[in-house]
Amino acid sequence: MTEATVQAEVNEENKDSFKNLIAIKHYRLLIAGQFVSTLGDGVYALSLIWAMKLLSGSALFMSLVLTAEVIPTIIFGIFAGVLVDRGNQKRFMMMADIFRGLVVLAIVILFWLNMLLPWMLIAAAAVASSFDAFFSPAKSVAIRTIVPDHLMTRAQSLSSTIQTVVGLASPALAGVLLVFSVPTAFLFNAFSFFVSFFFILFIKEKSLVEKPSNKLNKKSFSHDLKTGLKTIITVPIIRGMIIYLILINFMLAPVAVIFPLFVDNASQLAMVEIAFFIGIFIGSITINLFSKFRKIVPMITGLCLMLGAFGILAFCDNFVEVLILIALAGIGSPLASIALQSLFLVKVPRELLGRSQSTMRVLLESSKPVSLLLTGTLLVHFSIHHLFLGIAIFGGAVVLLMILNPVIRKDNRLKVRKLVKGNSVSVMRTTKKGRRWHENPPSFLLSHLQFLSIPPHHLITLLRCFLQKAITNQRS
Template identity: 25%
Template sequence: MLKSQNWKTKFILLWSGQAVSILTSSVLQMALVWYLTEKTGSAAILSFATLIGFLPQAILGTFIGVYIDRYNRKTIMIVSDLLIAAASLVLVVVGFWRDLPIWMIMAVLFIRSIGTAFHYPSLQAVTPLIVPKDQLTKYAGYSQSFESVSMVASPAIAAVLFGLWDLNIIVLLDVGGALFAVLMLCIVAIPNLPRQSHSTAPHVIKEVKAGLSILKQEKGLTSLLAISALYAVIYFPIGTLYPLITMTYFGGTFAQSSLVEVVFSVGMLLGSLLLGMFGGKINKAKAISGSIALYGAGVMLTGLLPPTGLAVFVFLSALMGISVPFYTGVETSILQMKIKEEYLGRVLSLSSSISMVAMPLGLVLSGTFAEVIGVEKWFFILGVLTLLLAVVSAMMPSLKHCCDS
């Protein structure tokens, strides 16, 4: 499909809207965590809120791609953003009259997660309709730069606003971010997929199987998704354990725990910019295995540090952050390049769903073992396992084929 000559302008407009929405959503997410902590002081409530936040994406992700591939992806994104904004607006209205009830926050988190389950794979599936295929890896770096800037700024903004405003006002800010993203989407002209015959209602299971069949036809992509699932089991829990190892093992403060998160996000931003600069020239298979290896080395070395090694951990966090875009950005660009555009929604949703399903397994394992053997020892074990995964990925011929053919 021929791309418009002004595709760079479209990309910037699209992702500037998404960046603002991601920023306001990240600010709200942190504010909600602090609000629930302040009101309940319950780890169980926080865990349940986390579960509510990703469960719809994990369950629905496999099937949502069918609708993303059948219908207009731009419209799906707009409707998803408006659904998220409408759900959040309920909190704004209620918050003017009374304290926000916990059950209502949980319900809104659930609805927002459903909207995200439709929105995110649609966004990733829209990108190759705008960006030429030979530029996808490079611009995956730039899109992750937009996300990383939001992640860097959101902790500081959330800390200031949470001290000044009521939660419902912060929610209103997020509603504004969603509406700005919708405005940018309305401005950007996104090419439609070739019209297919959809005279009947979707046969979801049949169309999911069709997407899986396309996935299997591309040699090495099933290996890539298997590596992604195994990495998700390891990767997600490590981030969850950052505050624990910072404050319990290294004896850090809340401020130092926030510093670790910010430094990691700055590392991600730097890695995203590097991917944007050199993404068109890198060896994708080596980028994936190298990213996993660098992250694993950082985690393993963290586990070997003495309790006085907080400063070194902060440095290692920056290196681990740099590694992340060279995995996530490259993986997404491979799928965007290899899968036909009319099947891309299904494959991207499936990939996201696999990671979401793997996440709770990793969280349960990490929570159990970190408690029993100590968080620093569990970091060392996870680091070793991650390095082994990097070796396995580097030795898989099928993975090399799908990355570099």
């Protein structure tokens, strides 16, 4: 092997490195903004639910304030993605930071004046979430624009690690701030939004401030909406997972309500959150061990760890044991989320990423309001331990269905063709090893659970030919 060949291999190995990723100036500014914003969000998440607990003491109201955060995402999510994709993502992020900071400041002022009521907190949560619906897709497009494809997984891993490290500090900080006063915690969050605004202000990437060449009208807006949904549907692995991801979101939504009710004071709540993020930190490091496996492996492993921990929590009362189990659930969280995020960012074209992510987010978040409201109702009749057990059982069934679905296991494409041999239809599976034809489509479909992976018109063709063949056999 020549020296030039060796050097070429070394350069290729170093190409995908954190050093090259950090060397991107605009990415550093974006990540710095994320660092500060995530620190404030960690404090805000605890402050919001804890403030509602102090104001109302009701699990139903706690569910309502979390529902108020989700509904704007569903209402504005798809429209935000279309607008973000049409250019000037930097402006969307800056405006979102400013207005979210002002909303949180309003909460602080109302609290100081002893005028804050539960409905006001719910309204403020809804308004802040409305601006967040624009920030999240704009940030994803910014990362996709600034970071090259070969560094995308590294970028996602670094983003998750930063969120984890900040998550280790923010719950402890939130506990201290909440012990001191609730307004202080909200004030810190408002400050973090303004700091994030200034970091984004200094990003000078031209493609993030470009304006669309064509004006937005009703026809183009409708076309962009359809394109976002069509993009998701045309990616087999994402299309096959949508139903399962919606069910998983439905299953995990109650956790945000259960944890604050599971503890007696702000200090215990901070300890629970710290334990969870310690687990996330370990999981973010551990995911590198799965680099040679299919992405479904860390996804399923992470979900099993989370569900197993929740199942055991149903029978656990010791607080130390609770912290250990919550840390175990935290380990599973990044294993599932990082693999999914990387998959989505790589599979979807950059110019369609904003609207596609918003569409995906709306589909996933659509189950949360029902889940959260149902949680508030169920907690009136059942204990928290029973709810943990229900989450584990329901989630286990969803994971089992995911494992049985070959499209998710192998990320293969299915093509259906009608052969010119009577009424017979063959299904062609494309694999890494080549092509393989399957006769007898009904048994193939039933044994491999392929219904979620075949386009509707192809499935109708299969069923029609199967019925025709069955009628012919019965007559003969």
